[in-house]
Amino acid sequence: MTASRLLVGAAAFALSAVAVAQVPNTLIIVADDVGVDMINCYGEGPDPAVTPHIDRLAAEGVLFRNAWANPACSPTRAQIQTGRYSFRTGIGMIVGISGWSLQMSETTLAEIVDSSSPSVTDLGYIGKWHLSNVGTGGIMAPNLQGWHTFSGTVGNITPLHAFNHYPKVTDGVASMSTTYATTEQVNDTLAFIDQSKGPWVCVLAFNAPHSPYHEPPAHLYHSATPAIDPRYEPRPFYKAMIEAMDTEIGRLFYRMQPEVVANTNVIFIADNGTPSEVSMAPFVPEHAKLTCYEGGVNVPLIAFGPDVNSPGREEDALVSATDLFATVIELTGATVSPLGAGQASDSVSLVPYMKHPNAAHQRETVYAEYFGPNSPTGFGVTHTSRAMRNDRWKIIEFFGSTAQRYEFYDLQTDPFENFDMVANGLWTLESFTAFRDLRSEMSKLVQ
Numbered sequence: 001m002t003a004s005r006l007l008v009g010a011a012a013f014a015l016s017a018v019a020v021a022q023v024p025n026t027l028i029i030v031a032d033d034v035g036v037d038m039i040n041c042y043g044e045g046p047d048p049a050v051t052p053h054i055d056r057l058a059a060e061g062v063l064f065r066n067a068w069a070n071p072a073c074s075p076t077r078a079q080i081q082t083g084r085y086s087f088r089t090g091i092g093m094i095v096g097i098s099g100w101s102l103q104m105s106e107t108t109l110a111e112i113v114d115s116s117s118p119s120v121t122d123l124g125y126i127g128k129w130h131l132s133n134v135g136t137g138g139i140m141a142p143n144l145q146g147w148h149t150f151s152g153t154v155g156n157i158t159p160l161h162a163f164n165h166y167p168k169v170t171d172g173v174a175s176m177s178t179t180y181a182t183t184e185q186v187n188d189t190l191a192f193i194d195q196s197k198g199p200w201v202c203v204l205a206f207n208a209p210h211s212p213y214h215e216p217p218a219h220l221y222h223s224a225t226p227a228i229d230p231r232y233e234p235r236p237f238y239k240a241m242i243e244a245m246d247t248e249i250g251r252l253f254y255r256m257q258p259e260v261v262a263n264t265n266v267i268f269i270a271d272n273g274t275p276s277e278v279s280m281a282p283f284v285p286e287h288a289k290l291t292c293y294e295g296g297v298n299v300p301l302i303a304f305g306p307d308v309n310s311p312g313r314e315e316d317a318l319v320s321a322t323d324l325f326a327t328v329i330e331l332t333g334a335t336v337s338p339l340g341a342g343q344a345s346d347s348v349s350l351v352p353y354m355k356h357p358n359a360a361h362q363r364e365t366v367y368a369e370y371f372g373p374n375s376p377t378g379f380g381v382t383h384t385s386r387a388m389r390n391d392r393w394k395i396i397e398f399f400g401s402t403a404q405r406y407e408f409y410d411l412q413t414d415p416f417e418n419f420d421m422v423a424n425g426l427w428t429l430e431s432f433t434a435f436r437d438l439r440s441e442m443s444k445l446v447q
Helices: 003-012 052-059 073-082 109-116 138-144 181-195 235-255 258-262 323-332 351-355 429-446
Strands: 025-031 061-068 122-128 149-153 166-170 173-177 200-205 264-270 301-304 313-320 366-372 383-389 393-399 405-410
Touching: 025 073, 025 235, 025 323, 052 061, 052 235, 052 264, 052 301, 061 351, 061 366, 073 109, 073 323, 109 122, 109 200, 109 323, 122 181, 149 181, 181 200, 181 235, 258 264, 264 323, 313 351, 313 366, 323 351, 383 429, 393 429, 405 429
Parallel strands: 025 200, 025 264, 061 313, 122 149, 122 200
Antiparallel strands: 061 301, 149 166, 166 173, 264 301, 366 383, 383 393, 393 405
């Protein structure tokens, strides 16, 4: 990594000399398919990507060690939009071109902020949406769900296209883009910020580093990639795509005016864990993306900005992707109005952790699930798993097309879930009591 690049990051994040306005902007950055093993500042993976700018966010913010998302992208994105677990929205796996998707009856984050924040004037969603289809608004869905500006892809960039040649939608108008997607999404975010006339909320949802794996533009990364088709050895290209994303995050902050950076709360999160084909032990492929093991649900989450006090610290509280919903509402001063008939909320604000280094833990448990197909009942008949953990213990329930069964782990002594207590039958009174209590708590939640 060159010295000049690190200096760019340092300049971008220099806040102390700039006065902070009363009402902050809010920027949510979503990485696609990145577990804690791939971000250098987490120190958990044996071979992380080069991520100096994300690391800088953590060094000057709060790093959440025990953040959970869902095992797949659409369910997590629905959680962020609604503050509701997947069994409530019915989105338990990726949204397809038909079938159940995010319903217009759901009350979204954008709708609440737009209708009740006393200050926010502009709402932008840039990048990958992947929540709707022709039955729920089609390419107009992000705008219909409350976002003033949408520029990005309605789903994944597929192998039929490429990161430098893909379908793009701008406020309901479709076109083809030939600008590298990670770069284009930062360009569009900067354009949104530049045109905003007051405090804003923006989601920057990268397609990267989701497949198709490829070699990014040379100026965006420095790690080595082999002279081979990425399909045969994907991990080096996957790492290069993460580094390219990190480089563009650095450019985003460098190009923002210093007073804007100083007045912007930033939350960086990934939508699920690292894919199996690019996992590396001790993060084994069998416990990766699309599973409720830690490799599929434990994701990086970092908060940075003017509402972070005593920066440069780590928080071990249990937090969820659903919590971004309540967090943004609190940061923007919006009113938490009723979500609608029967729409229970699962979201808990992260603001206490941002403001107070010794804040009491807001959750006793955190929950994740994966089911398919998507269904209005929130129950999949093809494959289904769900998980819950507390500070120490974790239960996973498998059911659906296979016989119902449980696995149970002591994350304190077995963080990589190598020893299933149910299968091995080695119980203590403490572990059996914890198993019984978590099973009961999870059953009550999903009733």
